[in-house]
Amino acid sequence: MTIPVQPKDSRGYFMLPQAPEQAGYYLYGTVGHVPGTGHLAQYAHPNLLTLIFQIERKWQAICDRKFGVGNISIDGGKEYDKHKSHQLGIEVDCRPVRKDKLTGQVARCSYRDKTYDGEATTSLIRLFVQHPWVKIVFFNDPAVQKALGQGRVSSLKGHDDHFHVNLWPGLAR
Incomplete structure (x- = not known):
């Protein structure tokens, strides 16, 4: 029996697990606006993976909705889709929380939308900034x-429909 190994990029960074059962997050995003390519931009430094998993567990303790995880970095940290960031594997885009439980590519919402839950989004971002x-x-x-x-x-600019989390650069070593 072969045990599947989580995909790893040329830097040795692992891909964020793609929709594991009972996860507190869902995945969204594309590379070059090509459907089905979001996973190619989800290679994370081990410290970022640890943070996402810690936030996921804390979030599940306070809310039954999943939060969306999008772009992190592509294999090798190359620039893509005009991203000057997202090259070190220590940055992640997340969606604001919706009032409904819609997830996936279609769950995009801006903080100006009626479906936006500002209170829940504040709670989620608070978990990140407290770390x-x-x-x-x-x-x-x-x-x-x-x-x-x-x-x-x-x-x-451009951060009405997602929030972008940056770790301290020294953590990428």
Whole structure:
């Protein structure tokens, strides 16, 4: 019997497990807007994988909805889709929490949408910013920034429909 091995890239980074049973997260994203390619952009430094798994467990203890995990980095950390970031395996995009339980590619929502749950999104982002490995989160909802403190959560163009978590760069060594 062969035991399947989690895919590993040329840096030795592992792909985020793709939709494991009972996971507290769902996956979304594409590379080059090609359907079915999101997994190619989910290679993470071991510290980022650890963080995602820790947040997932804490999130499941407070909410029965899954959170969306998108782009991390592609094999070898090459630039793609105009991402100047997402090359070190220490950055991850996540979707804001929806009021319904919709998941997957179709679950995109902006902080301006009626389906957006600002309170739950604030709680989820709080789990990230409380972790000492997290340097900053980019998300454009002013209410989240006010609740969690600018400097920890800041605006960045293009971050209305997802938040971007950056770990401290020294953790990528």
